[in-house]
Amino acid sequence: AQSVTQLDSHVSVSEGTPVLLRCNYSSSYSPSLFWYVQHPNKGLQLLLKYTSAATLVKGINGFEAEFKKSETSFHLTKPSAHMSDAAEYFCVVSPEREKLTFGTGTRLTIIP
Amino acid sequence: DGGITQSPKYLFRKEGQNVTLSCEQNLNHDAMYWYRQDPGQGLRLIYYSQIVNDFQKGDIAEGYSVSREKKESFPLTVTSAQKNPTAFYLCASSIARLAVYEQYFGPGTRLTVT
Numbered sequence: 001a002q003s004v005t006q007l008d009s010h011v012s013v014s015e016g017t018p019v020l021l022r023c024n025y026s027s028s029y030s031p032s033l034f035w036y037v038q039h040p041n042k043g044l045q046l047l048l049k050y051t052s053a054a055t056l057v058k059g060i061n062g063f064e065a066e067f068k069k070s071e072t073s074f075h076l077t078k079p080s081a082h083m084s085d086a087a088e089y090f091c092v093v094s095p096e097r098e099k100l101t102f103g104t105g106t107r108l109t110i111i112p
Numbered sequence: 113d114g115g116i117t118q119s120p121k122y123l124f125r126k127e128g129q130n131v132t133l134s135c136e137q138n139l140n141h142d143a144m145y146w147y148r149q150d151p152g153q154g155l156r157l158i159y160y161s162q163i164v165n166d167f168q169k170g171d172i173a174e175g176y177s178v179s180r181e182k183k184e185s186f187p188l189t190v191t192s193a194q195k196n197p198t199a200f201y202l203c204a205s206s207i208a209r210l211a212v213y214e215q216y217f218g219p220g221t222r223l224t225v226t
Contacts, residue, residue, distance in 0.1 A: 009152070034214075043116075043202055043217035044155075090154060098143055098162060098206070098213050099170075102154030 002027045002095035004074075006103035014111045019063075019078040021106045023091030026072065032094040033074045035065055038105075039087045047089075050074060061085070086110045115139065116218035118203050123223045125197075133188045133221045135203035142207060144186035145215065148172060149200040158201075161186055190223065197225045 007022040025031055032051050036044040048059025055067045061084075065076045074091060091103040116137045125131045137144065143162045147155040157170030161180040175194025180186055186205075190197045202220045206213040 036217075041200075041220070041222070043118075043219045044204075045217070046214060049214060094213065098160060099157065100155075100213075100215060102156075104152065104154045 002031055002093045003101055004033075004091045004093045004103040006089075006091050006106050008106050009104065010107045010109065012109040012111055013081045015083055016080050019076070019081045019085065019108065021076040021089050021091075021108065023074045023076065023103060024072050025074055025091075025093050027093065027095075030069075033065075033067065034092040034094070034100070035059065035063070035074075035076050036090045036092060037087050038090065044090065047076070081108075081110050083110050083112065116203060116205055116216060118201075118218040118221050120221060121219065123221055125223070125225050127225055128192045129225075130192055131190050131197075131223065131225075133190065133201055133203075133223070135186045135188065135218060137184055137186075137203075137205045137216075137218075139205055139216065140183070141205035141216070142183070143205060143213065144180070145204040145206075146170075146176070146178065146186070146188045147202045147204065149202060149220075155202060158188065190225075197223060199223060 003026045005024045034049045035047040038044045048057045050057050050067045058064045063078045088105045092100050119134045145160040146158040156172050159178040161167035177189045203218040204215040206215045
């Protein structure tokens with residue numbers, strides 16, 4: 001079965017410094033992977049998706065993620081954090097076309 | 113504007129009462145989904161529907177029921193049989209014809225049962 005593990009439940013960074021949110025996946029074949037963001041009491045918004053094309057995926061708001069098959073990782077990065085990036089981030093794998101399996105989330109806090 | 117609407121945003125019910133959460137989409141998407149979110153956890157799939165008049169159980173369907181009479185609507189009923197119904201409920205939709213089912217989410221309904 002496909003699954004994802006988000007390695008940090010909470011990450012704090014200072015405004016203007018890089019962001020790294022870590023995600024490892026488990027899959028018997030090449031998966032489809034996503035990162036979603038959720039602001040407090042809101043729905044989820046798609047940041048980016050990997051679907052076996054380019055391994056470096058660029059998303060919205062300056063975020064990007066790199067698919068590394070050898071490390072079974074799909075870490076989310078941003079060069080410079082902004083206060084508006086404070087939110088919950090979910091790494092997601094699609095085990096079947098119509099289903100998503102969510103990680104437990106990483107809460108990102110931005111320190112002014 | 114196209115999107116997914118969920119109403120109401122906050123819902124309060126007494127224990128033992130059934131309650132129905134609304135989800136409407138005007139994106140012309142074929143598939144719709146209901147998720148439950150609890151603090152510190154990811155989303156868990158309750159039910160999903162790929163076509164009108166058809167739906168499948170997700171991972172935590174017990175105590176819930178759904179209907180899909182129209183393409184744009186997928187209401188969720190939380191029955192009195194659901195042992196711990198207080199949670200944040202999210203509805204989503206996707207285009208079933210794509211190779212990857214990218215899902216779009218509504219703003220959610222926070223249900224509190226006392």
